[in-house]
Amino acid sequence: MKTTLVTTLILLTTTLAFSSCKDNGYTPPKNVVSAFKVKYPSAKRVEWEVKNTYQVAEFHIGFTEAEAWFDNNGQWVMTESNVKYSSLPVVIRNSFESGEYGKWKVEDVDKLERSGMETIYIIEAELGEQEVALHYLENGTLVKTLMDNDGRGYQPESAPQAVLQFIQQKYPQANIVEIDQDKGLLKIDIIDQQIMKEVVFNHQNQWVVTTWEVPHNNVPANVMNVLKTSSYANYRIDDIDYEERADGSLVYIFEVKQGNREFDVTIDANHLKIISATPQN
Known part of the structure; x- marks a missing residue:
């Protein structure tokens, strides 16, 4: 019992220390700070913390709140920022308002920028107790619908180098939109010459199939x-x-x-x- 209690206290202390990096004025390595200042020179009210080995800066640019993720080498990987619905590209607002959830109440809108991937806008909407998160490309294309959105934060997405090389060789004009793991398969959504395609790989990173809808x-x-x-x-x-x-x-x-x-x-x-x-x- 004593050993268990001591272990629990140690784990709790470690967890609190880790999660409170931002509150204690945590500062990441100089190379990360320098990379952040180059990318966001006008950022104000910057606070840093560590999330899943990434160095994460919460900051403001004007009236916009944002969160930028960097790896420990100072490479930018992702930025999530809050967006006013009225500031969304018109094609996205038109797509939402004419779609299945156009009458739902918009609760939040985020812009997700990721290294080597397409920019995504996420509209979170609700109707009664139902919630949905709709992922749009900048051209208004709806690429993902998530029901019962639980407000979880967005994490950087990555794929093995062999997979990325395959996509670059087979679909040289494509850009990556989403990366998902599903039942042991790696599924990568790409936009290739204005066509949305799903490229599937097995657990050995071998290409299995590419699928897309045709008229x-x-x-x-x-x-x-x-x-x-x-x-x-x-x-x-x-x-x-x-x-x-x-x-x-x-x-x-x-x-x-x-x-x-x-x-x-x-x-x-x-x-x-x-x-x-x-x-x-």
């Missing part, structure tokens, strides 16, 4: 003919995805519906045949 009129006639001459010819097409797979296959996935029956019909574009038809629950 009806971009599907080759011979592929569309496979669907039209199948048992799904009279089904309504809701969505169409295109996949480039690591095994070299190219497929179109049609989400089709007839009454209460829904299927994902996958057509091999090379061999012009249906390879699967998966019912949707």
